[in-house]
Amino acid sequence: MKQRSQIKEAKELVNNVQSLRAGMRNYIRRKLKESNLDLTYEMLQVLAVLWSRGDLNQQEIADTISKNKASLTSLLDNLAKRKLIVRSEDPSDRRNKIISLTKMGRNHEKELDALMNGLYETLQTGLSKADITNASSVLKHMGENLWK
Structure with missing residues (x-):
């Protein structure tokens, strides 16, 4: 009986x-539109990876944001059209492009960092530090269970 109850709670x-996740995407889309930034949520994901990790090849970006390499190509094309990224040949493997x-x-980082901080402030409203720490710990543990 306890197992069934725990499964129900895990499902919830x-x-x-x-x-x-859907609410966060909606919040970010709305804030991007309000800021008159010609970016999508997915483009912001790519930029965030590059801000935090520096130059990467397309496959590394795809793996980080859980997109396939083909769908990432159009995102990169759009970011390049907006002059936010450049592609260059990887000296160790000409088949790869370094993004x-x-x-x-880089200049967009500060503006978009403020947008993300707004998201985090909104998310934590009404929660204690202990609530957030506990929720983070539970989700991390559940994720680790999937990789065992």
Whole structure:
């Protein structure tokens, strides 16, 4: 009986995580539009990876944001059209392209960092530090269970 109850609770938690993820995407899309930034949520994901990790090849970016390499190509094309990234040949493997931020791409980081901080402030409203720490710990443990 306890097992069935725990499965029900785990299912509800997963549904809440999915709802949270959808809400976060909607929040970010809305804020991007309000800021008159010509970016999509997916483009922001690519930029965030480059801001945090530096120059990467296309496959590394695809793996990090859980997109296939083919769908990432159109995102990169759009970011390049906006002069936010450049592609260059990988000296160790000519088949790969290294994706780098342009000066304009780096300049967007501060503005978009403020947008993300707004998201985090909104998310934590009404929660204690212990609530957030506990929720993070639970989700991390559940994720680790999937990789065993």
